[in-house]
Amino acid sequence: MELTEAGQMAVDYFRERERQAQRFRAQLDEYRGLQRGQVTIAAGEGMVTSLVNDVLKQFLERYPGIVVDLRTGSLPELISMIREDMVDICVSIGASSDPTLNARLFQSEPLCAIFSVEHRMSSLKSVKMEDLAGERLVFMPADFGLQTLVNAMLSDIGRTYVPAFRCDLFSTAVAIAAQNLAVAFMTRRAAQERIAAGQVKAVPIDHPFARTFDRYVITRAGRRLSPAANYFLREIIRLMSIV
Incomplete structure (x- = not known):
């Protein structure tokens, strides 16, 4: 039995679909295992040194395949970035009363x-x-x-x-x-x-x-964080909490 030209095209098509599915599953496993991915963070400039020393260094030593996009700005700019989904996580000194934002106190010092x-x-x-x-x-x-x-x-x-x-x-x-x-x-x-x-x-x-100069970690309510961003959020709270 010999395949027709149309039959061969169908076989090639399904084989390529299977190869793509295998690649997708492998990439998804890497993504879930934090072998790859991206985290975008907005932080006040005064917080950057602590964020790098206390959290980012340990995070990237453990998960070097994650790309971190770190942005700074004034308080209104930071809140705007998280509200407009420009970043995954915001670290700021003030908790917004905006009901579309989730703010958690993680640090307080004079x-x-x-x-x-x-x-x-x-x-x-x-x-x-x-x-x-x-x-x-x-x-x-x-x-x-x-x-x-x-x-x-x-x-x-x-x-x-x-x-x-x-x-x-x-x-x-x-x-x-x-x-x-x-x-x-x-x-x-x-x-x-x-x-x-x-x-x-x-x-x-x-x-x-x-x-009590309070600092908050903020996410947009309803936003589903990637595995990398969710882990980084937990690490900020765990490693930087002084309340």
Whole structure:
């Protein structure tokens, strides 16, 4: 018996379908086993160092085939990215009241004034915002969550401070503080590399607003995360939780 030309075409077609199905099953197994895939994360710039050191390093050592897309921005930009499905996970300092978002508190620590080790206030246990009158200060853009908090504290004590510097990177702000050019504001974790290097000290701010600087991990409600993104989400909560 010999196949007709149409019959041979049918056999070739089904054989190719089977090969494609086998490739798909193999790729799916790799995907489920986190051998491949992609995770897209939005994080405030002040969180990036902690995210890389505490989570990303261990994650990629275990799953080197995963591609990680890490983006930063202001708080409104971060919330917009997660709301519009531009990223899988958002790590930010504020929980949105938007019912389309799921926010979970995973870290809370005091907001600090960052002093050069040479600064006269660097050895204090805490510092009041009133104590910083006359000091050269570093402010962030107004749409940064941290600057919103700093402004709220100044409003609460009835003060208006004019900064010596404005910048949109925490790394720049802490570099300025390290040179004793001004006092910056951020958490101890955000300044941890400069603290470890013995260049700056983080002194907690004595104000009710500054005692719990909360951070949240946020996903869009109803979004089905990939296995890699779901695992990374759990690792953020497990490795970075300080509540």
